[in-house]
Every structure is written in C-alpha cells, then in structure tokens.
Amino acid sequence: MSLFVRLWRAIVSLVHPAEEARPARLRMSTHLGVRKLEERRVLNADLASALLPALTPDFGATESAPANTEAAVTQSTASEVLFIDSRVSDWQTLAAGARAGIAIHVLDQQTDGLTQIADYLESSGYGDTQLSTLNSQLTAIHIVSHGESGTLLLGSGEITSDELSAFSDQLAVIGESLTADGDILLYGCEVGEGARGSEFLQTLSTLTNADVAASTDLTGADFLGGDWELEAQQGDVETGVAFSLATQQSYTTVLASFEVTNTDDSGAGSLRDAVAAANASGGADDITFNASLLNQTITLTTGQINITDALTISGLGESQLSISGNNNSRIFAVDNGVAGQIGVFISDLTLTDGRTTGAGNQGGAIVNLEALTLTNVTVQNSQSGDDSGGIANAPVGTLHLVDSTVRLNVAGDVGGGIGSNGTLTLLRSTLSNNSAGFGGGLFSNGSTTFTDSVVSGNQATVSDGGGIANASGGNLQFISSTLAGNSAFDDAGGLLNASGGTAVLRGSTVSANTVGDVGGGIGNNGSLTLENSTVSGNSADTVGGGIQSYTGSITLTNATVTGNRADANGNATGTGGGVFHQLSVVSINNSIIAGNLVGAGTAASDLVGFAALNNATNQHNLIGDAGSANGLTDGSNGNIVGVGGVGVRPIATILNPTLADHGGPTLTHTLTAGSAALNAGSNALSPVSTTDQRGGSFARVIDTTVDIGAVELQQTLFLDRSGSTLTLTDLAGLSSSVTVSFDVGTNELVITDPDEQLGYNSVNLPAGVSFTAGELRIDLDVVTGVTALAVNADGGDDLLTLDFSNGDFLSSNGIVLTYTAGETGETDGDEIAITGGTIANLTYNVTGTEAGNFDVGGSAAGDIFFTQTEPASITSVLGTVTINIDDGNMTAGESLATSLTQGVADNDGILVLDLPGGLEDITFTAPTVALVINGDADDNDTITISSLDLGIGPAVTINGQGGVDIVTLDTAANLGTNNLSLTAETIQQNAGATITTSGVTTLNSGAGGTISLGETANDFGIVVVTNANSASLADANSLILGNVSTTG
Known part of the structure; x- marks a missing residue:
C-alpha cells in the first residue's frame, strides 16, 4: 500500500x-586517576562555539576573567598569573574569585596546555628578555586543571613526568617568566601524591628552576572530600592559594579525573x-x-x-x-x-x-x-x-x-x-x-x-x-552529504519526507536507492527542496524512480536528475523515471531532468505529473525527453526540451552519465563540452550559494551565466597562486587540452582550453588575471614575483602544449614549468608537446601506471627534468633532458618502455634518466642526445639498450648503482667519437649487437661481476674492465672497440 x-x-x-x-x-575514590591521552580527540575550534556555547569559553588570544571581577588586572601590573583549563567545571567561578593582582588566562582544548602557557607568557612580555619593558617578573604561576598522581590534564592532552622533558623549550619560557624564587602551584587532584607525584614535581622544578607545590589528595569542595591545601612541595613555596576564602568555600566540585x-x-x-x-x-x-x-x-x-x-x-x-x-x-x-x-x-x-x-x-x-x-x-x-x-x-x-x-x-x-x-x-x-x-x-x-x-x-x-524517515514534526537539513544504496520494502528508498515534514537538500547526492513501490530516491508528502543537488541511479518498481511527490511541495533549483528508472521490475505499472508528482505544488528551475528511464529497457521517461507545469514558474530547465516534459515547452522561458522540442536529446551530449568524483564531498555528473546546459540557466533563479554542488572553490557562475544543473562545467581546471608558484590543477579527472603561450604585445601569460573546462580558484579574480570562456590571461606586469608554473593533470588523457612561437617566455621571465601527468585508468596517457621555438626549463612529473607521450619541438638546447612513474613515449627531444624515474606505482615485473626518437639534427644537450628499483625490464629506444642512465641506488635494475644508431652518435653512460644490476646491449650503434661507459654486476651483449666508437669505453662490473662481450676488431678505442670476475667474448657478437684491458 x-x-x-x-x-x-x-x-x-x-x-x-x-x-x-x-x-x-559514592564518595570520590582516590584510586581512580588519569592516563596520557595519546589519541584524545576534541571538538574543532569552529564547532566549539556552535555546539557548546554554555560549556566552553569564547577562546581568545589572551582571554581573561570578566572585567567586573577583582581579578581583572592589566598584564603589566600583575605579579601572578592564573591559568585555568577550560574543561574544569564552573571555571568561571574560580576566575571571578581569584585574589586581586592575578591575571587570568583560560586554556582551550585544541593545543597542549604547556605550549599555550608559554605562548601567553611570551606574548605578554614576561621573561628575562622583556625586563626592560616590565621591570619585573612573576612571583607565581597557578595552574588549575584536572589531575592525578604525576599527571596534569591540560589543554588538548595529559602531561606526565615522563613527557615533561619533551616540553623543555616551553618550560624554559615558563621558568624565565618567574623571579629567582618564583613559585608554580598545581591544583589538580592528587598530582603530587606518591612516588609518581614526587618525580613529577622534581622534574618540573628542575626544568623551570622554580619552586613547585601540588596537592596529594582531592582539591576542591570539602563536602566531596576536597580541600585547597597543596601538601607536596619541591623547594620553598611562599605563595598562597590563588582564590579568596569565599570562593574556596562556595566551589561545589573537585578537580579530579x-x-x-x-x-x-x-x-x-x-x-x-x-x-x-x-x-x-x-x-x-x-x-x-x-x-x-x-x-x-x-x-x-x-x-x-x-x-x-x-x-x-x-x-x-x-x-x-x-x-x-x-x-x-x-x-x-x-x-x-x-x-x-x-x-x-x-x-x-x-x-x-x-x-x-x-x-x-x-x-x-x-x-x-x-x-x-x-x-x-x-x-x-x-x-x-x-x-x-x-x-x-x-x-x-x-x-x-x-x-x-x-x-x-x-x-x-x-x-x-x-x-x-x-x-x-x-x-x-x-x-x-x-x-x-x-x-x-x-x-x-x-x-x-x-x-x-x-x-x-x-x-x-x-x-x-530506507535511509531516512523524516516525520511530520521533522526538519531535515541534508548538506554536502550522500544518501546512497538504501532500500525500502514499500516507499521512499532513500528519504521519506512525511506530511508536515520539511526536508532541504543542498550540495548533496541521492543515488542508487531502491523501493518496491514508489519514490526510489525520495518520497515526499511535505515540503521538499533540492538545491545544487543530484538525484541519480535510483529505481522504483512503480512510479517516481528518482523523486515521487504526492502532496505538499517540491522545489528543485540547479538540480540534476538523471539515470533513474520507474517500473524497474518491468511489469508496466509505473512511469516518471526522473520525477513523478501528483497533487504537489511544483517549482523547477535551472535543473536537468534527462536520461531517466521507464521499464526494463531504454524507454525515456523524465518528468511526469497529474497536471501540466506552468512554463512561467518553471524556467531554464533541460528536459531530455520531449514526450515526458509535463507541459514544459522548448524555447519558453529558457526551457530546453528534447531536441528542438521533439524526440530525446542523447544524455551523452548533455552530461557525463557516469556518477563520479569530480571534486567536493559528493559524487556528481559533469557537463560535456558543448552541452546545451552550458550558460543556459538564469542567475536570478540560481541558489544563494556562490558555489555549485561541490562547494569549496567551485564557483556557481562562470562566464557570467550559470549553467543548468548541479555542477558548473568550467570549474574543473583551476589556476591558483601560492607564494611565487602558479598552479593549474585538473580537479575533475576529465581529459583536457591546455596550451600555455605568451602574448609579447601585452606581456601576458595566456592559458587556453578549447574544452571550456578552465576556471579560476577564486570567486573573484585577483588583479592582473582576466578570464573569458576557455582563456585565462596573467599579466606578468601586475602578477609579479612568479618563479614557477605547475600544471597538475589529475586523471583523464591530458595534453599540455607549450607554444614558444614568441620566444622562451618561461626562461625570460625566470619561470620554471613543472608538469605532473595523471593517474591510473587513462587510455592513452598524458602528453606534453613543445612547439614553435626554443625549449625552456621544464620538469615533467608523471604518476600512475598508464602510457604517456612527451613531444618536444624547437631548435635550441635547454634543460628538461623528467620525473616519471608511468610508461611514456618521448619524441623529438631537444636540449639537456633529465628524466628521474622512481618506483611510484610500478611493481616488479612491469615493463617501462621509454622511446626517445630523432627530432632535430642539431642537439647539444644531454639526456639523463634516473631509474626506479625493482623493475624487470627497462628499454630505451633511439635517444637523440647524449644518454645518461642511473639505476636505483638500493634495488636491482635490468637495463636493455635496444637502439643507439642515430647517425649523430650520442655518448652513453649507464650506471646501475646499488643492487645487483644487469645491462644488456641489444643494438647496433655507431657512437662516433662519443664515449661508452657501463657499470653493472653483469654486462652482456646479445647476438647481432655491434657498437662502434672511437671514444673511450669503460666497462665496470665490480668485484665478483661478469662481463660477456663480442669479439674485438679494429682499433677504435680502449675498453677498461675494472674489478671483473671474468671477461668473455661471445662468437655471435661483435664489439668494435680498440684495446681491451682488465684490471682488479
């Protein structure tokens, strides 16, 4: 029913x-005590005032007692300071009842107490470095907190005698704030009791050079067995109790833990x-x-x-x-x-x-x-x-x-x-x-x-x-949260909002919920509001796969309702795959309702209701199926229905149908490039929020006009500045093509994105940065002090093109570019292409395990630093190239094939590769410049040289470094006058591998190693074999070298 x-x-x-x-x-048991709070968790500072206004103080930088108490004195006139831990019950009474002449500071629960005390004393000017300011030091410091033998519960945790030495810097500050015979008085219950208590006092006295007193029994109300006497002392404590007699007698608790x-x-x-x-x-x-x-x-x-x-x-x-x-x-x-x-x-x-x-x-x-x-x-x-x-x-x-x-x-x-x-x-x-x-x-x-x-x-x-039942007296706020995978035997798989109930969903996702009857995601009889929210992939066996609303009201603003299904059991008893409403008051604006289905097949069913909706009060929506648009008309008040008012608009042309992590706390659907929803909403109808569903830095309006749906497409590539570094980050995981170039006429760094995914990590652009659709301009005359540009391609198959047609703008402006390519799961991998002129200094960091490409054009040498943990193909390399490869996500047995192919004939740089450890097969093909390969310092490397015959003959240096390394020559190459240097435990040649060089060739296998090379012929150089266990020449191979000598 x-x-x-x-x-x-x-x-x-x-x-x-x-x-x-x-x-x-029960009377207080003295055997009960405290222990170190190694993992103590407390409320964040931003929650304390909201959740506990009556229980915790309004912590400030130098919080003091109320001004109308006798203890309210200026820091410069105080000779004593009273520190009170905020967890102490009724701390306000103790603060108000302190003796005259005592300054008061309350310790919060967010930072350790000794650090707070030291910071307060330093900032207040106490200590031997500030005597010229205050002309005096403190005679006493009072600390009120819960305690136990040898332990103080202070600030964010507990302090024991074993831990005091770790706070030696803070304790030194505390000691320096006191006079030569200054006192520290500890009021926690039983802090000075027994051997642990004595050790605590002695250590504290030594580290502060102060006299210390503490209680050996309960401190506080006498009717609970407490008193205010500090029975244990280390040194001669002359200071009296911090509180007036009246306060001591009226306090109603004890300082126990x-x-x-x-x-x-x-x-x-x-x-x-x-x-x-x-x-x-x-x-x-x-x-x-x-x-x-x-x-x-x-x-x-x-x-x-x-x-x-x-x-x-x-x-x-x-x-x-x-x-x-x-x-x-x-x-x-x-x-x-x-x-x-x-x-x-x-x-x-x-x-x-x-x-x-x-x-x-x-x-x-x-x-x-x-x-x-x-x-x-x-x-x-x-x-x-x-x-x-x-x-x-x-x-x-x-x-x-x-x-x-x-x-x-x-x-x-x-x-x-x-x-x-x-x-x-x-x-x-x-x-x-x-x-x-x-x-x-x-x-x-x-x-x-x-x-x-x-x-x-x-x-x-x-x-x-199934997930939530919000009853008639319920007021539900569901913010930046997820309601997913819940089920109900009858109705409302995710959320039931009953008659009289109020439910507001903002920045949230309702997905993959199911029911046996109506309302797969949400069933509503009350007041239901969705803003910047997504309803996706829910199903109902009858009506309302995404949302079903019988009575009450339903308001959707910048919502996305997609991929839901009515009549999921296929028995032809339902409709309204996206939204089904009956007697409700309906208001839908700036929302996508598309790609929803009915039955077990692919029949579209987006928006169905008992009465047709009014285009005047339901505006700027995108309804995918013209046959289930519930009276909304294409072109009327910004509504987009079907394709020109007929048929079904393919969902793939509207948004990415896969619910995924595109930033923010919830899963979302992003719009596709060219989507009809782009810039098609109404700013006047959009939510008050300045962000889209993802919150944070994802602005709600880009390109002056809001998109239809829960997510603004452009907010996927962000440019942000931290110090001297500009960072462009792909936050959505989509494939993107970004070009960085330079406008010499305006001295602007220009970042363009034809996919229109580019945004800026701020609602308001800073001075010197301008933004239009797909193009970000950075005026280097205004945005000064930039020395680094970092591009982080976080997922997707991304292409970064550096256009040097107007010269090396990076080097000329002192900017080093770092490109970090993406993650596992890409198809072709990330690519960097340098075109149009001189190469710049570049660092290329690749993470993940997928393929990638490095295409470099231009005509002059430069420095490229290439850090890689995924396979990559590198073509047209110029200049000095350093490739640092670390293990990252690579595992033993995987092949890292890096292709270095000929680009421009004139190259005067070198290529340096640092390899990860534990890789079974690393192959380098046709490097264009001098090649330096460094193996991992700790692991075993297997390095195969498969092609070196480049016509220009680069020098080759391979050093396996640590571990048990194998270098295999599997190539025919003429190195010309360049040198060959190989260092590994095993150096060997495969059949047909002929290396010709007139340079110096050095082979070093280390003590106990093996070198197996082809026969010698012609006098083209010198082979120096150092510390080899054996040296043999295979008949099938030929190594065209000069003299071969073995040492060690």
Whole structure:
C-alpha cells in the first residue's frame, strides 16, 4: 500500500526509558586517576562555539576573567598569573574569585596546555628578555586543571613526568617568566601524591628552576572530600592559594579525573565504578583508560551504565577499545533526571552489542536526554525490540555525532540506526547498514542536520524510508552529504519526507536507492527542496524512480536528475523515471531532468505529473525527453526540451552519465563540452550559494551565466597562486587540452582550453588575471614575483602544449614549468608537446601506471627534468633532458618502455634518466642526445639498450648503482667519437649487437661481476674492465672497440 493514499502509522515519540537501577552516590575514590591521552580527540575550534556555547569559553588570544571581577588586572601590573583549563567545571567561578593582582588566562582544548602557557607568557612580555619593558617578573604561576598522581590534564592532552622533558623549550619560557624564587602551584587532584607525584614535581622544578607545590589528595569542595591545601612541595613555596576564602568555600566540585584500569564490569578500576564516582563528584569530570586496555573489550554484565552528571569519556581509539552490552543490556543511559541539560562527551571508542527489549525501551546502545557529543565513536551491532536500534535521542535531548559511525543496528519498529525526536547533528559521520521496519537508518521527528556525511546501505524492511524517515514534526537539513544504496520494502528508498515534514537538500547526492513501490530516491508528502543537488541511479518498481511527490511541495533549483528508472521490475505499472508528482505544488528551475528511464529497457521517461507545469514558474530547465516534459515547452522561458522540442536529446551530449568524483564531498555528473546546459540557466533563479554542488572553490557562475544543473562545467581546471608558484590543477579527472603561450604585445601569460573546462580558484579574480570562456590571461606586469608554473593533470588523457612561437617566455621571465601527468585508468596517457621555438626549463612529473607521450619541438638546447612513474613515449627531444624515474606505482615485473626518437639534427644537450628499483625490464629506444642512465641506488635494475644508431652518435653512460644490476646491449650503434661507459654486476651483449666508437669505453662490473662481450676488431678505442670476475667474448657478437684491458 502506497504511503500516498494512507497514513502508515502514528508518529512515534521517544520518551524517557524505563528506569533502571542506578548506583548509589559514592564518595570520590582516590584510586581512580588519569592516563596520557595519546589519541584524545576534541571538538574543532569552529564547532566549539556552535555546539557548546554554555560549556566552553569564547577562546581568545589572551582571554581573561570578566572585567567586573577583582581579578581583572592589566598584564603589566600583575605579579601572578592564573591559568585555568577550560574543561574544569564552573571555571568561571574560580576566575571571578581569584585574589586581586592575578591575571587570568583560560586554556582551550585544541593545543597542549604547556605550549599555550608559554605562548601567553611570551606574548605578554614576561621573561628575562622583556625586563626592560616590565621591570619585573612573576612571583607565581597557578595552574588549575584536572589531575592525578604525576599527571596534569591540560589543554588538548595529559602531561606526565615522563613527557615533561619533551616540553623543555616551553618550560624554559615558563621558568624565565618567574623571579629567582618564583613559585608554580598545581591544583589538580592528587598530582603530587606518591612516588609518581614526587618525580613529577622534581622534574618540573628542575626544568623551570622554580619552586613547585601540588596537592596529594582531592582539591576542591570539602563536602566531596576536597580541600585547597597543596601538601607536596619541591623547594620553598611562599605563595598562597590563588582564590579568596569565599570562593574556596562556595566551589561545589573537585578537580579530579578518573582512570579505568581493567575490563571488569564493576569494582575498583572498572568503567562502571569510574562513572559512578564521576556522577557523585559534582561538576564536569573526565574518564580515561589505561594503555593496558588497548584492543580490549569491556563487557557489561549487570545492565546499563547511567550517566547523571557532566562527563567526558576519552577512549584509546575508535578501533582500539570497545564497550559491549553483551547483547543483554543498553550500554549508556544519559539522563540526570531533572530539567536542563548536562554536557556529556564520549570519544575514541566503539559501543557494540547493546540491546533493549519490550515496548518503550528505545536505544539499543544509548538513550540520551541530555547534550551528548560522540566524536570518533562507532555504535554498532545493537538492537531494540521497539525503536532506535543504535541510539535514541529523546525530545529533550541534543545529540551531536562528529567523525562517527552508526552501523549494523536493528530496531523492531522505527529508526534502525538512530531514532530522534530532539536535536540531532551529524558532521563527517556515517549511518550505514542499519535496518528497521520504518526508517531503516534514521527516524526523525525533530531537528536533524547532516553535513559532509553519508547515509548508505540501510533498509526499511516493512514499509517506508530506507535511509531516512523524516516525520511530520521533522526538519531535515541534508548538506554536502550522500544518501546512497538504501532500500525500502514499500516507499521512499532513500528519504521519506512525511506530511508536515520539511526536508532541504543542498550540495548533496541521492543515488542508487531502491523501493518496491514508489519514490526510489525520495518520497515526499511535505515540503521538499533540492538545491545544487543530484538525484541519480535510483529505481522504483512503480512510479517516481528518482523523486515521487504526492502532496505538499517540491522545489528543485540547479538540480540534476538523471539515470533513474520507474517500473524497474518491468511489469508496466509505473512511469516518471526522473520525477513523478501528483497533487504537489511544483517549482523547477535551472535543473536537468534527462536520461531517466521507464521499464526494463531504454524507454525515456523524465518528468511526469497529474497536471501540466506552468512554463512561467518553471524556467531554464533541460528536459531530455520531449514526450515526458509535463507541459514544459522548448524555447519558453529558457526551457530546453528534447531536441528542438521533439524526440530525446542523447544524455551523452548533455552530461557525463557516469556518477563520479569530480571534486567536493559528493559524487556528481559533469557537463560535456558543448552541452546545451552550458550558460543556459538564469542567475536570478540560481541558489544563494556562490558555489555549485561541490562547494569549496567551485564557483556557481562562470562566464557570467550559470549553467543548468548541479555542477558548473568550467570549474574543473583551476589556476591558483601560492607564494611565487602558479598552479593549474585538473580537479575533475576529465581529459583536457591546455596550451600555455605568451602574448609579447601585452606581456601576458595566456592559458587556453578549447574544452571550456578552465576556471579560476577564486570567486573573484585577483588583479592582473582576466578570464573569458576557455582563456585565462596573467599579466606578468601586475602578477609579479612568479618563479614557477605547475600544471597538475589529475586523471583523464591530458595534453599540455607549450607554444614558444614568441620566444622562451618561461626562461625570460625566470619561470620554471613543472608538469605532473595523471593517474591510473587513462587510455592513452598524458602528453606534453613543445612547439614553435626554443625549449625552456621544464620538469615533467608523471604518476600512475598508464602510457604517456612527451613531444618536444624547437631548435635550441635547454634543460628538461623528467620525473616519471608511468610508461611514456618521448619524441623529438631537444636540449639537456633529465628524466628521474622512481618506483611510484610500478611493481616488479612491469615493463617501462621509454622511446626517445630523432627530432632535430642539431642537439647539444644531454639526456639523463634516473631509474626506479625493482623493475624487470627497462628499454630505451633511439635517444637523440647524449644518454645518461642511473639505476636505483638500493634495488636491482635490468637495463636493455635496444637502439643507439642515430647517425649523430650520442655518448652513453649507464650506471646501475646499488643492487645487483644487469645491462644488456641489444643494438647496433655507431657512437662516433662519443664515449661508452657501463657499470653493472653483469654486462652482456646479445647476438647481432655491434657498437662502434672511437671514444673511450669503460666497462665496470665490480668485484665478483661478469662481463660477456663480442669479439674485438679494429682499433677504435680502449675498453677498461675494472674489478671483473671474468671477461668473455661471445662468437655471435661483435664489439668494435680498440684495446681491451682488465684490471682488479
């Protein structure tokens, strides 16, 4: 039964889970501590203010306490500085309650704390190099942070006594900022306790030349067992506590951190015990894991762990520590039971095998009613008999996923991966291979935002919404993300947007989703908007292969809908391969709907609806099939329909039908050269965004007028400047032909591209750079200081032509050109051609394993540096040529055949080739100039000279260098007066190989080597055989040389 003729079910509301037993509040356990956060991950600075405005400070370069506190003093009058780690609970109270005369600085969580402290002190002018400015140094530095014996949790990680020496430079700055008898006071819990604590204090004192004090027990609120006395000292500490007595008495938490030391489910050192202690401590706490737990699993055997207070849990790595619900219980319930949200942060671990059963028990791994952030966390293999197989986010909950994965979870009803009625954000995260009856990946009845994320492989096994089910109260923002490969038994394989729901897709791709009924990619009953987005390769067994909209509204702006199929099962029950709409309000502008199909064959079906669309409100579209254009008329308001209003426009003439990576976070279709969509849109109708679907530097409008569709063709070849280097980069992987020349009349470097793929890596062109269709001009009188031009051909069969008709503009302007050719998968490979005059200095870097060509014309010598890791044919070489070949993607046994053929008779340069190691067969044919071949210094090389008879007789030098090398002469050549020098463990001649030279010939096989050459005849030179084990001449060969001598 279609979702568009009945209401499938009432919207499910997530409620508080059934109460589970919570541990009694415990007094702080002193055995719990901290460990080094080797892989601690925290929110990026640009996320902190957005996600945690109430929990973290607004970090500035020199952040201080509020101006109305007694501690707000100028740096130049302060004699003490208080540094407070921002993860400390209620740090604002401590800052406001500091004694007069103390400057205050808050440490963020993005950089290690000691570096922040040293940078602050230097920038503030403290230290012995600044005495002339301040005329004094500090008497004391106070550091407030969480801690444990011999450890401070500071900034982005932890500092132990073993690591202090690594920060000797920072500690030297800290020491220099203090007077001769200056003090450092450490307030973290138990930092000075025991032998570890004593060692920490002693090392810190030595490296700073300061007196140091620290606590040996809990620091903070007395009702939690804490105090403000710093019991352990190294040296004579004379400075008092940084805080007023009133602040000490009113502070309500302790500065403790807790370490999990075993995989037990309960008891000392267990995760459950650490969470219970953190719950009881009051304020925000940190839990870390001992390094001995690397690659271990903590298995819960007595039910879920309840988190009831602000907490950070930092694991050892997403794939290096797991917490299992043992297929018996949920793993975490995050709920303090009262109004208002606490902040809970979990990072760098995997939550697996959680399970809830029975009605009302949602969230197989996690149920959240607070503000929960998961960073580098995997939630997997969990299940709920009701809703939310992986995570349940209640209406009062806020859930953030950053660089995290939710996969392989199952819900009996809705929301296989996540069920959310609250606020949900996913950043660079993946929701994959989850399943539920309805909403296989996600069920949302709240506010949900995806950014740079992927929803793939999820299933709705009973009804609708294979990837995402956005319910009537849902507001979905799907930004720069991918919805692919999901399926639904009934409707909406990728996304279901229910009546009353709002779904906006920007810069995103919906592809390869399938359904048994309608709406292969998207099924809509609410408000649906697509901007700069692609719907490709989806299928439905009935109607709407790409998009099906029954009621509500659908708005497409600069969208591409292609390659979708209706009636995929071929039973003649469907239509509307691209878009099918029934009672919806439809607005389609600047969009491509073409190349969509119906049935099992090749019949076109692009845009079908119950009512014809109005050309006045649906403009500048390209509809491929005139027979399914839904009332849109060719030539009316910029609409392009079929070919002149009839037939089907071949999709290959519109865009590349293969969905591929053309830059940006999502797969896209690029327009083809000459496409009818080029410059055929309306700027007034285009989205507000200044970029196309790919974002970043891919401008939305090139050549003054926007293209139709999600992607602007021209933004595939970019010119960018960094310092003195101009770089032209192929970001799309398409074949391109670029010519670099010089306009002597205007002193402009001219880059042309007949395929019109050329763009500039900026929305606004800088001074001195002008751009028109297919041509980029760089005024060298304005764009000064350029010493390098780099061309990177990243995929496709690319041709770079250097036109020197107006002279060597590169050398005359002091510019060195580097050409980096493309990647594996090309047909003919990348080619560089130099025409029209004198050769310039050139570096040619080739990557990948495909063929390539190097065609050089001109008449004078120059320097060419050729670095190659793919086969290439080099013709018409002039000047001095250096070819450096490294292994790259080549593997042992592959053949690297480089052809060097005669171009111009007058050549006075040399050709130098440095070879990769481990290659079985390297063949050089007909070099035009003196040839120098250097093997790899470490690996075994096999070098075959197959043709040297060029008429001009180049000198040949071959040095196998390191490894066990073989040089084989398989050629007839007259070197004239040029020299022959061969160095390898084995030097041999094949039948018929005759080399004639009157130059000096040196053969060196090294100690224990073998030289096998043809017979000697005529006195044309001297053969010097050095350190040879044996020297023999094969009867079938002839080596025309003079005297042969053996030494060594």
